[in-house]
Each structure stands twice: as C-alpha cells, then as structure tokens.
Amino acid sequence: MTAQEVSSFRFSVFSIKRLVWGTPSALRCALSVGAGVWLGMQAAGSPVWWCGLVLALVLRTHLPCVALGWGAGALLAPALAGICEARGAAMLLRDPAGWRALLKKPLVCYLDLQRARTLGGCVVGLYWALGASAVSVVLLVLGKKYLFRRSS
C-alpha cells in the first residue's frame, strides 16, 4: 500500500467517523450520555419514556451518545428496579396530599407518576444520568488532552 493509498484510506475512515459521530463538544456528549442513561432506565413505551425520547430528539443531543447511554441504562435498570420502587414509594408516602394535587393536573395525569416504580425510575434515573454525565465529561476531557499530547 502506497503512502497515498494509506492517506486516502485514513481520510475515508475519518470522513465516515465524522459523518456518524460528528464533532460534538465534550459537554454535549456528556449530557447526551446522561439523557441516554435516563431513557434506558425508564420502561420503554411508558408515557415518561415517550416524553424523554421526544425531548432527546427535539433538543440538540448527540444521538450516538444517547444510544450508548441508553444501552448502559437498560443494563442498569433491572439491578436498580428495587431501589427505584423504594425511592418512589418513599417520595409518594412523604406527602400524599401534595402528590395527589399535582398528579391530577391536566396532562400530568397521563404520566402515571402515581406508580412508585415510575416516579422512582425518574428520580433515580436522574441521579444516574447526572453521574454518567459527570464521568463522561471527565473522561472526554482527559481523553482529548491525552490524544492532544500524543499527537503533538
């Protein structure tokens, strides 16, 4: 393989990578991973899941990162189901009157947040999403620095 062919191959791989992955910022990638983790932890097809999906599509998230995070969240969900249930029940039982007043509001009543699993899934999913975003942003920044040092 000649130097020109190698250069051409590298260019084409880089183009495909750029086409698929784009050039997202570290913060955008991290937030997208977080969104994906949150989505993965919700029951697919539930009202809350649909809302999250619509938000992820409408807001300028990095979709490959969302998909990666989604996979991670889906793997985590069965292990965290008990925690989600307990967390949701504890929240609902802390102020039942307040929750009742909130959950009967128009449109909110469609989210099925009176289920401990759903409410707990949203809250615990949010914690894990923030955690995943923080880890991602650190890894991405460190990775970029490492790659920059290596290339220079």
Next chain:
Amino acid sequence: MNLIRWPALSLMLALLLVGFFAISQMDNNGVRQRFETIATRELDTVVRLGALDVSVFRSTLRGENLQVTDPGQRGRNMFVAREFQCWADLARFFERRVLLNDVYASGVYVRVQQQRNGHFVFLNETALRLANYEPVGLRIKNIMTWTSDNMNPLRTFAAQKEAVDAARHDAPASVARDALGGTTQVVARGFVLRLPHDYPDLLVRHLTLEDVTIEIVPYGALTSIVLHGISGVCDNLSSRPGVLPEPITFRAQGFAGRDWAAPFAATGMVDLFAGQKNIQVDFALSNLALRTLLPIADVYSPLFRLIAIETGTLTARGQVVLRNNKVTPTEVFMSVQQLTANVNALKDVVPWLQALTFRDSTLAMRVPLDDRSPYLHFDEAIKKQQVSTEIHNFELRVSPGNANDTNNDFLNGIFKKALKDIKK
C-alpha cells in the same frame, strides 16, 4: 448554541396534529375492530358493531348497529342499538376523563331477565354462570374504563406496558409494609398511590333515547313482556355517581304489551352522592292487560298463581320513594276494569269452595307501599277498607259438607252460631 432541532420539532408537531385530527377519522375500522375484540372478551359474549365514525375535530363519535349476543342463547341479541351518537367535551380529555355532553341513541333493544328471587338482570342466569363467577357490574365497569381511556385521543401512550413492566419487579418488603397504613393502595406487585376521584371518569350529561324496546323475560315463563316505543331523556349519568353532586334524573314514556295500547310514563330522580341513596320515581300506566303482568307477579306472591285471569286491564299511578335506601310509606292507586277471573284453584286451600268466578267486575284500591316485604300490601288495603268494587256477575259454588266432617263444613259455623243465638 442552537439548542433545538427545529426540523424535528416541526415534524413532531405536524405528526401530532395529523394524529389528533386525521388518524382517528382514517382508522375507524381499526377502532371498531378493537372495540369489538375488547367488548367481546369483557362481556364473554359476541359483540358486533356495524360502523363507527370517530371525529376528534368535531369531538363526536357515531356508531351504527351495535349488537350484544345473549351468551345463554347464542344467535339471540340481548342488546341492540341501531344508531348512537355522542358529542364530547374535548377539554376534559386532558384530565383523563370523558365528558359526553350529549348522547343520542335510537332503535335500542334490551332484553332483561327476571331471576328466581325476583330481581331483574341484564344477563340471564345461564349467562351469569358462564361469566366465570365474575360480577357483571365489574365487567361493565371494565368496559366503561376502557372506553374512557381509549376514546381519549391523548391516550396514545402505552400505559399498560408500563404497568406490566412495573409489575415485573417486586417491591421491597419494607415499602409494602409501610404502604399498608393510611389512604393508600397496595397492589400485588409495586406500590401505587391511590388518586382521588373527585369527578366521574365517564359522565353523560344528557342522554336522549328514542324508539327503545325492552323485553322483560319473567322467571320460568315462556312468553315475555314487551315495552316498546319508549322515548325519554336522562341527565347526569356517570360511572361514579357517588362523587357527582347532581342527581341522575330521567323521564320516559312508552307502551306496554306487544299488541296492546297500554301507555305508561315515569319520571324520577336518583341521588347517590356521598354514599346516600335517595330515589324518587313517579309512575302512571293505564289499560295494561293483567294477563301480561301475571307471569312477573307470580314470583313475588304465591297468591297470584291461584288466580286465573281471563280479561282485565290495570290502571295505576303512584310514587316510590327511597330515603337512604329505605322505602318511605306511600300509597299506590290501582284500578282494574272489566275483570273476568276465577279463583277455582283456591279449593285446594279451602275445601268447601267449589268455584268462585267474577265477570265484568271493577276493582279500585289504594294499596299501601312500605319497606316490608312484599312491599305492596293488598291485605292491608282490604283491612283499611281502601278497596271499592263493583261486581256485575259473581258466581260462588260451595260444598255444604257433612256432619261428620266439622272442619270442612261451610255451613257448620253458620248453624252453630244460629243455635247459640236460639239458646240465648
């Protein structure tokens, strides 16, 4: 940084609008088939719907030829609605409720079965046995819940899937234990906060019925009583009358008997708000053939089995009032014209009686009505002398009896009394 994907947002809004206003109109056949499937499963009988036209834009639902087959007698319908139309309140859909401002139905046919204990049920006893010991009320409630959920265009999310998914994971024991106290609900798997129902999920503000036919099948009888040509209105019909302050009101008029012009009218009010049960019904009927009523009356009193009525028409009017589920004493005026009957069957009870026949007689009475069984007290009406009769042709045949059989001797008592008088 541009945070929003405007093309994606525009596309979603467009899809939402199309879904809201167009899909329901285009997919009527799918909705109809789904309705048939669910209703057939819930009622455990075949439910067919001829045509369905749902329009979200106009907030209307129009259906034709709804048929519910009698599970006890396949091939025979127990409910038919030739045409029905609903005008809904779209704003209520956002609160996950269905408010039908106006419902119109015509050509409705309902078959009601009388049970051994005298109660009237929508399904017959065979059907009730087939219903796998599940109360019919629960099944009807399921259908109403399904209707309120699925008629709602906002109900596009698969909430059932969420419920199944939530049920897949057990709640920790501590959570289930904590949830047992207070006004909360614990399901078999997963905790769900019980939400207050301060308003009915399904409310029909105004129901108009035209050309309704009700076939009442008396217990153990071969012929049925047909009420036909019924038209009427009903207001505030809801799935949860206990939380609706406005009472259910109704008025109806029609004809009784298949080939007999016996008009009847009824108007009433049912108040079930906050656990109370107050009912008031005013009714009037005239020219009703007594023979058609006897199969129904048989169940309530064995006396009616002893009377063989050939002709006679009944006119009645009165008021039935229940205050907190207790019948308030009232009186029902009854008048029987052109009565021709015999009570020859009484000779099994009264040995000296051979035959007793009335012809072309008139009977008018004010019958007390109260909460004691059998509710209508004909015997008290006679005791209180609230009965007047005009007998044109009366025939009584008695057995004079013999001296050896003092118990069965009709004249024995009269002779003894006469002898006592002579001795004095």
